[in-house]
Amino acid sequence: MHPNLHNLKAYPFERLRDILADISPPSELTHLSFSIGEPKHGLPDFLKRVLNDSISGLNYYPSIKGTDCFRQSAADWLKTRYGLKANGLDINSNILPINGSREGLFAFTQFRIDPTKSPLIITSNPFYQIYEGAAIIAGAGIKFLDSLAENNFTPDFERITEKEWERCQILHLCSPNNPTGAVMTVEQLAKAIELAHKYHFTIVSDECYSEIYLDEESPPPGLLEVCEKLGNDSFKHCIVFHSLSKRSNVPGLRSGIVTGDQQLIKRFLQYRTYHGSSMSPTVQLISEALWRDEKHVIANRALYREKFSVVTKILNPVMSFPEPKASFYLWPKTPIDDVNMTRDLYAQKNLTVLPGQFMARTSEGKNPGKNRLRLALVPTVSQCGEGAMRIASYIRGL
Structure with a gap:
């Protein structure tokens, strides 16, 4: 077996199950869950028709590269969403399908990391746990960059030393961020691009939450649009992941895209040809319809x-x-230890939340997720209100 498998950490939801295993919640209360970030909104009305029309796609082996129509639909969306140049994205060299961002992020790390050169992956902390697992299997070291309140929960690049930048092969960005909801500014993204060009690492920008924002007039900026603003029209050193799971409420579809630096995309296609991660033609047809609506x-x-x-x-x-x-x-923030509060909310209120410390690692002597909760507002509006009232009631009873 792979020698690094034993270094993988327990996934947050496995840890959550463990700390709740001995608790019997009050049966008179309906169980509510804010723990898993699984979208619950209804599917678009047109999806059933598209599914029916696309079922014949199961008769064919899919291409690793995906169909031209699939890649064109994603490219058109990217150009419209981020104001990219009409000729800025080549569907033949800048875009590939992925089976959800989780699969793509893990695979790209295995492809990109050169384990013979003492590689380092820099990631914000707290973070999406796939970044760490992918780094461990790839044989890379991990530098956690704490995202703290004093920096608006965004990464502070000044905390990275010259030697760490020189070892860096991947810088993970997640904006909008899971779990903090923070959004990096154009200036911060520009600084990351500047550093990538100076030290020749790859920025891997996970933008799967890009379409869930509160101010309709102020969508979060993306890495590709900042590249173009800086004159980096080839998106050199920059790779972006997008997914339909959150945008379109289809986490079971497992559909997304990876886009950016065409030299990296070209080599990643070669890797995926052997890796075998092709997207079903039926899923591609459904995805086209979603990207276009x-x-x-x-x-x-x-x-x-x-x-x-x-x-x-x-x-x-x-x-x-x-x-x-x-x-x-x-x-x-929690008024008491986040793990204890998580247990109490389940035991007293039949409400499941995720302890913040499960989303982070101890760095520089502290865990930036400790004494916080991640609340995923994915149930119905009324259920979210009920869950919030249970939390408020619990706190007032302390």
Whole structure:
């Protein structure tokens, strides 16, 4: 077996199951879950028709590269969403399908890391746990860059030493961020690009929450648009992952894209030819329809906006949290230890949340997720309100 397998850490939801295993929640309360970031909104109305029309795609072996139509639909969306140049993305050299961002992020790390050169992956902390698992299997060291309140929960690149930048092969960015909801500015993204060109590492930007934001007039900036603003029209050193899971409420579809630096995309295609991660033709046809429709995405945002309005109004008097900007997470401070509060909420209120420390690692002597909770506002509006009231009731009873 792979020698690094034993270094993998228990996944947050495995740890959550362990700490709740001995608890019997009150049966008179309906169970509510804020723990897993699984979208629950309804599917777009047109999806059933598209699914029926695309079922014949199962008769064919899929191409690793995907169909021209699939890649064109994604390219058109990227150009519209980020104001990219009409000729800025070549569907034959800048875009590949991936079976959800999780699969793509893990595979890209294995492809990109050269384990013979003492590689380092730099990632914000707290973080999406796939970044760490992929680094471990690839044989890379990990530098955790704490995202703290004093820096608006975004990474502070000044905390990285010259030697660490020289070892860096991948810088992971996640904006909008899981779990903090923070959004990096154009200036911060530009600084990352400047550093990538100076030290020749790859920026891997996970933008799967890009379409869930609270201010309809202020969508989060993306790495590709900042590349073009800086004159980096070839997107050199920059790779971006997008997914339909959150944008279109189809986490079971397992559909996304990887885009950016065409030299890296070309070599990644070669890797994936052997890796065998091709997307079903049926999934590609469904995905095309989703990338080309924006109405359901706008409606999606409106629902999340309503949830945040309801929940923050209830929790503001009893908890402090960063002002939500994007994603569907709330990142509040806890009045007691976050693990103990998680157990109490399940035992007393039949409510499941995720301890913040499970989303982070101890760095520089502290865990930046400790005494915070990640609340995924994915149930219905009324259920989100009910869950928030249970939390508020619990805190007032301390």
